Amino acid sequence: MIIRLENIAQYVGQTVTIQGWLYDKTDKGKLQFLQVRDGTGIAQAVVFKKDVSPEVFDQAKRLTQESSLIVTGSIRADERAPGIPGGFEIGVSDLQVVQIAAEYPITPKEHGVEFLMDQRHLWLRSSRQWAIQRVRSTAMRAMRAWLDDHGLMEVSTPVLTPSAAEGTQTLFPVEYFEQQAYLAQTGQLYNEANIFAFKSVYCFGPTFRAEKSKTRRHLTEFWMVEPEIAYCDLDQLLEVEEQFVSHVVQTCLKERAVELKYLGRDVSKLENILAPFPRIRYDEAVERLHQLEAEATDPEQKALLHIVWGDDFGAPHETALTQQFDRPVFVVGYPTQVKAFYMEPWPDRPEVCKSADLLAPEGYGEIIGGSERISNPDKLIERLKDHNLPQEPYQWYIDLRKYGSVPHSGFGLGVERTVSWICGLEHIREVSPFPRLINRLYP
Numbered sequence: 535m536i537i538r539l540e541n542i543a544q545y546v547g548q549t550v551t552i553q554g555w556l557y558d559k560t561d562k563g564k565l566q567f568l569q570v571r572d573g574t575g576i577a578q579a580v581v582f583k584k585d586v587s588p589e590v591f592d593q594a595k596r597l598t599q600e601s602s603l604i605v606t607g608s609i610r611a612d613e614r615a616p617g618i619p620g621g622f623e624i625g626v627s628d629l630q631v632v633q634i635a636a637e638y639p640i641t642p643k644e645h646g647v648e649f650l651m652d653q654r655h656l657w658l659r660s661s662r663q664w665a666i667q668r669v670r671s672t673a674m675r676a677m678r679a680w681l682d683d684h685g686l687m688e689v690s691t692p693v694l695t696p697s698a699a700e701g702t703q704t705l706f707p708v709e710y711f712e713q714q715a716y717l718a719q720t721g722q723l724y725n726e727a728n729i730f731a732f733k734s735v736y737c738f739g740p741t742f743r744a745e746k747s748k749t750r751r752h753l754t755e756f757w758m759v760e761p762e763i764a765y766c767d768l769d770q771l772l773e774v775e776e777q778f779v780s781h782v783v784q785t786c787l788k789e790r791a792v793e794l795k796y797l798g799r800d801v802s803k804l805e806n807i808l809a810p811f812p813r814i815r816y817d818e819a820v821e822r823l824h825q826l827e828a829e830a831t832d833p834e835q836k837a838l839l840h841i842v843w844g845d846d847f848g849a850p851h852e853t854a855l856t857q858q859f860d861r862p863v864f865v866v867g868y869p870t871q872v873k874a875f876y877m878e879p880w881p882d883r884p885e886v887c888k889s890a891d892l893l894a895p896e897g898y899g900e901i902i903g904g905s906e907r908i909s910n911p912d913k914l915i916e917r918l919k920d921h922n923l924p925q926e927p928y929q930w931y932i933d934l935r936k937y938g939s940v941p942h943s944g945f946g947l948g949v950e951r952t953v954s955w956i957c958g959l960e961h962i963r964e965v966s967p968f969p970r971l972i973n974r975l976y977p
């Protein structure tokens with residue numbers, strides 16, 4: 535019987551087969567300790583000279599790191615046994631070598647990040663990278679599951695688009711026959727068409743931003759899940775967001791406890807992540823930052839915290855704000871001038887818009903951008919002009935406001951930023967299996 539190592543606990547006392555690769559090996563003469571990984575976990579397989587044929591023992595001795603092998607043996611529980619999840623051992627009775635691997639470039643010694651990124655196609659096999667992708671996969675599944683269960687329908691939006699949606703500074707141009715096209719920065723505008731057909735929808739896919747700065751939270755290609763809901767105002771939207779994010783975090787805690795433990799994540803910080811989340815106005819956030827700036831003693835930190843009303847937040851501002859809360863915090867009502875053209879102005883206060891960002895705690899910062907959308911066609915045309923955007927490519931988008939327009943809202947959650955926070959990582963690049971950064975397109 536072929537089993538998966540993630541289920542090893544269910545097979546204590548049974549003889550089973552594992553198809554995998556050699557992660558590491560310790561040679562103790564008559565005993566060969568093989569760390570075998572099968573893509574779902576790692577377990578120690580013990581080859582004892584007197585329990586196997588001379589050929590099998592000889593093969594075990596010849597195994598190199600990452601050799602592919604099929605191991606058969608009986609599972610026993612042993613608290614001290616290393617592995618993921620650990621605590622179980624395989625007493626090998628048979629072993630078949632599929633391929634002896636060539637000398638593997640990634641050894642247990644420390645390597646630099648750039649070297650490892652050049653070896654990304656191999657690095658993904660390392661336990662830490664493996665654990666991060668397992669959490670990512672579960673987070674993405676939890677996102678889909680929550681939305682599907684709450685009446686939102688998945689609709690795919692195009693990647694090749696004719697115009698900007700999130701500013702013209704970060705567009706990736708693509709030659710499209712005789713025309714100029716761009717890679718999608720968001721699926722939102724198309725989602726806004728879809729809600730009039732399906733009421734509540736989401737898209738889930740890769741999005742692209744030609745981010746010219748190197749930071750620990752920017753990729754040029756990232757995945758975004760974007761719900762959009764008709765007959766929904768900003769307050770209702772925030773309730774959706776906090777339920778959604780709580781579900782994703784709690785699902786990862788429950789289903790990926792082994793991986794989070796391997797990553798050394800302090801899960802007590804994640805256990806707090808339950809709706810409702812605090813809400814503060816942008817105005818109040820700026821006051822808090824002024825306070826922090828006044829209290830700061832280090833001149834460099836003071837300068838980083840400096841802000842005047844109307845500025846967008848930078849990473850240091852978000853970091854400082856989120857350190858004041860033990861769960862994600864909504865910052866509501868940003869200045870209109872720093873946000874996209876489609877956001878509904880605040881009633882009686884047009885310099886502010888009905889937008890909200892969700893900032894993750896522990897300094898992680900923005901994981902969601904969302905807003906109520908302008909539902910009046912004339913107002914929208916005015917805003918396009920303010921942003922120096924031509925009307926013609928957006929005619930279809932303006933049309934939506936002419937045929938049964940309703941208040942509507944939506945948000946976009948960045949998958950990599952969210953998983954980076956859940957896993958407690960230093961840099962977003964590890965969350966993408968094959969990250970695209972300003973200086974990285976290989977492999």
Ligand code: 4AD
Pocket residue numbers: 700719720721722743745751752753754756758760761900901902903904905944945946947948949950951952
């Ligand atoms: O705040 P943003 O730009 O919002 C939108 O694109 C809206 N159209 C979404 C919507 O309302 N449907 O981006 C949303 C989220 C950010 O909060 C962040 O998590 C992520 O997308 N994001 C990035 N993640 C990694 N690298 C980048 N360069 C990112 N830019 C945005």
Ligand code: MG
Pocket residue numbers: 891900902903
């Ligand atoms: Mg944003």
